[in-house]
Amino acid sequence: MGKSLTLKIIEKKIISGDLSPTNEIAIKIDQTLTQDSTGTMAYLQLMRINPSEIKVKNALAYVDHNMLQTGFENMDDHEFIRSICKKYGITYSKPGNGVCHQLHLENFSKPGETLLGSDSHTPTCGAMGMIAIGAGGLDIATALSTGKYYFKAPHILNIKLEGELIPPASAKDVILFILKEYGVKGGIGKIIEYTGSGASSLSLTQRATICNMGAELGATTSIFETDEKTYEYLDFQGRSEDFIKLKADVDAKYDQFISVDLSSIKPMIAKPHNPDNVYEIANINGIKVNQVAIGSCTNSSYEDLTKAAAILKNKKVSEHVSLVIAPGSSSILSMLAKNGALCDLIDAGARILECGCGPCIGMGQAPNTNGVSLRTFNRNFKGRSGTDSADIYLVSPEVAAASALKGYITKDVPVFDIGIYKKPSLAMQNSGFFIRNIADKNQKIIIGPNIKELPVQSIPNENLEFNTVFIGGDNISTDDITPSDSKMLPFRSNIEYLSSFCLTRIDEDFPKRAKNNNPGLIVAGENYGQGSSREHAALTPAFLGIKAVLVKSFARIHKSNLINNGIIPLTFENPSDYEHIKMLDKIKLSDISINIGSKDSFQITINEIPTKVRLEISQRERDILLQGGFLNYISMKGENY
């Protein structure tokens, strides 16, 4: 039986563990990337670990999120990251260079290598035949320090693409179609491997769009085989030597198989407020549009923007539409300038934003009240745009440009030819935006007043007593625990400040009560910690003295973040016990070394009444909890991690 491409790469990189699905394995990490909004925390953690040297071949620190700089906090963060990069020998990408995933694809992606990034859209580089996985900042700090990443061996899902796209259908429509069919949980625990003649027909940046939005399927990552299109892309970037041909065996075994005929795909649209709320556009013509936004790590490539330019050339954006375009990289912006596409966009009335994430992460360009915004981005969650009342639709650049002209959502994309723009012979080389550093241990770290030291993790006492300081219901999200928007994002490196907003959406007195009744216990219902992977949702309760969380069930990533921050993730043995617990009840948990150290199930007391709880985690995770958190654990393990 043959092997999938995924398996071939992982087998080469595996360090420990058995490659059977859901088993914990460790793989060697070749490359890491961070962006600034998660990077500040990752590098504070790296400073705490303070490795003698960086253990990955290529480490990148991008600045693409917090670039509006409405106060000192953003640039202080940039300076902090810049100085960290000099100290540890990490390549620094200055703000204005573009979006991390686009830049990484252009400049550093390499077939057959592994990439770990502190951003959920890191799988974009799967287009280059890499295993590229998004993870938390602490995972990146650990990978930088040890060269390793632990994760559960995934199922491998093969999506065989057949036929060819019929314009104006595009790569965005392919992934929207898959989201329509399989939903935002369709990829959980899976690596998606794209194969087939249809895959070969797609350009590299089209493949990148598809891998990018695999994140919306919940997939661990997505990957394409490499071929002459891969070679052409690398060659254009002046990196042909990085090419290797990678293919799955013809008789490769997969855990699951799906076939998609590209020729059957029509222009699609994700309606508010979820990326899997997808329809064929033909069904929803006639909605008036206030704003159109083209860009983001999903659809901001040279190809995407020249398509938009070709459609807009010699025409005018509708009077009532604000069209904003954020190019994916400085190199793309430069190419568009060189070949006239940029002038055509400007002449039509397109606002050219700085190269970066921008409106995709709610950093500016919030639509008007009750506005309709058509975006080429990857997420359309309610409120993410900065305007709670706005309706965000996700579409391809072709549909976005056509609708900007018409002023209404339309599937009728004019016939266009990107051949009118001559692609420059060479991408921008030797850009002033990349600072390639050699580690300098004497480099002083620049720490602005908004960047606070990480809270210290302490080894727990053998017998613990805590107070119940929060009682919540089901489905409490990481957004509830640590809000994230353009007002909060500048404070990602200030756990103290962020903690004053912890859980206040649900219980505005929580931060004060937790501080006054330290150590504390959080109690909640099902699916506690759902949503984004942000580790701040564990860091802020830890800062407020929370030592354990007792719930009916956990969301997976948040549970792991709690462990990393020394918070014991307990579940009720008998869910009905949830009903009996009251605010400020006293909790006792005895014999930590035995109960936490080895038992799936044990007894605690709630106001002296014995209650059974469960602790379902790996031995490695038990050891982390006994050390008070991951940073203590790794400093103990050192090179043996």
Place this chain on the structure above:
Amino acid sequence: MGKSLTLKIIEKKIISGDLSPTNEIAIKIDQTLTQDSTGTMAYLQLMRINPSEIKVKNALAYVDHNMLQTGFENMDDHEFIRSICKKYGITYSKPGNGVCHQLHLENFSKPGETLLGSDSHTPTCGAMGMIAIGAGGLDIATALSTGKYYFKAPHILNIKLEGELIPPASAKDVILFILKEYGVKGGIGKIIEYTGSGASSLSLTQRATICNMGAELGATTSIFETDEKTYEYLDFQGRSEDFIKLKADVDAKYDQFISVDLSSIKPMIAKPHNPDNVYEIANINGIKVNQVAIGSCTNSSYEDLTKAAAILKNKKVSEHVSLVIAPGSSSILSMLAKNGALCDLIDAGARILECGCGPCIGMGQAPNTNGVSLRTFNRNFKGRSGTDSADIYLVSPEVAAASALKGYITKDVPVFDIGIYKKPSLAMQNSGFFIRNIADKNQKIIIGPNIKELPVQSIPNENLEFNTVFIGGDNISTDDITPSDSKMLPFRSNIEYLSSFCLTRIDEDFPKRAKNNNPGLIVAGENYGQGSSREHAALTPAFLGIKAVLVKSFARIHKSNLINNGIIPLTFENPSDYEHIKMLDKIKLSDISINIGSKDSFQITINEIPTKVRLEISQRERDILLQGGFLNYISMKGENY
């Protein structure tokens, strides 16, 4: 005795009054401009006046300030202005088109005409031989409704420029030199008329830089004669038919005369925190720079940015410098893209921001803590950048670009040649950013939830009683009265919200106290209301029920704003009475129709104790106060204004 150019134009436009200095005159206004941060209020006022038609030849509404859009408020304001423009037949410049003054110079400036703009840098178009004056939003609404503007006939100051600039000295250095010599009050009450062979040697955009920063001298406006350089500029813009030759008579009489030899001017720098804190750069080499910003209405022309590009070409911005460039207009951005200058800027590592005011008004790009930022802008007041601890220096684009390369402030500008960039044969025509409207009375006005109706002005009772609700010291500024920064600016059309911050920098309970003790009196010392011209500093106290202000002395513009909003501006006859007044003292002002209507000096009682006060205003202003404010007054006067 011959006439100055200023006099020749004003004589053609005068409607009423006698042209002797400091006398109130009314002139015909040909053109108006607004930007969005002052425009929303101006158009709310226009709606209240609701004229049957617009009385100026050309009315422009630009959006260039609030373009970050971190919440719904900004785009709601844009939509409001867009709809107002359709209703009244005002040309709308969509966000992304660029900075109002640059755009107006390019597209609408016309020798010999008058321009009134709700922005202090409106005098920029003086470079085109116009009388271009900055004023409050209400003045614009009034000019739109009546075609008139009342102001005090100014002194005319002739600055005769001789010799020629020796590169790298530039226009920015000329105006910095004048600021060094005459200070930020050197132009108050004056129109500055530039003449001489040195003036002829300057390009039109160089002249615009000089007129622009005349605002920093406090001048009413600045003006240059027209010549073949004016013609060339207009011709390039496809508007050669707008050219007329305008010169002062050779024996023109001026109120004041200064001569400046351009060949003696060296590269200059304004050090923190005032634009007249000017030195020759030669004296201050060696300061490390964190940020360099090129742009703003002062220095963002095609010429300025190609200079920067020629200096940066094939080089790299210093590792520790963040260089940001905000082009003055979409047309300039398009030209830079066409001729390769933009690519050179990008390749060097310059961040290309959207065309607009951006960092000049603190809208983004706040420097790091204690950072040094070198800017080609017009103001470097403490905190205006968004970072209180930052040091802002003002320089020319040449010095900015050279310093960005070096990483330190330097006077050593490399020799450069902008001839390497071929100027496109035609500026951008027929841009998708301009919406030229024909008035449509049926147009619905789009009013978002943050745009609140103007408070109603009520005719005062014949006998007034009020409570003392604020007692302050000397030099209270309009910033103290109504704070303005990136957090407050989105609320310029929401007087209710802004009023909750009124005077809270000095007395945090003021808004509450004023509401609870309505009607109220504000008491303060010397120079009350100094600083910016923002009328919100009168609108917010009016909203809180303030009916009079009693101080030792007023700043001129604020006094006029108080009158327009129906607040009686009283001064102590005997300044020592200030000492006796206490919080919540009861004030009585009787026989309004006589005292306010005609008396310079009369008696009020403070807690029953008679106290003499003064009211030094024109008869027109007395009539405004008796109507409760200007909007009531003009609705009464109608066409007779």
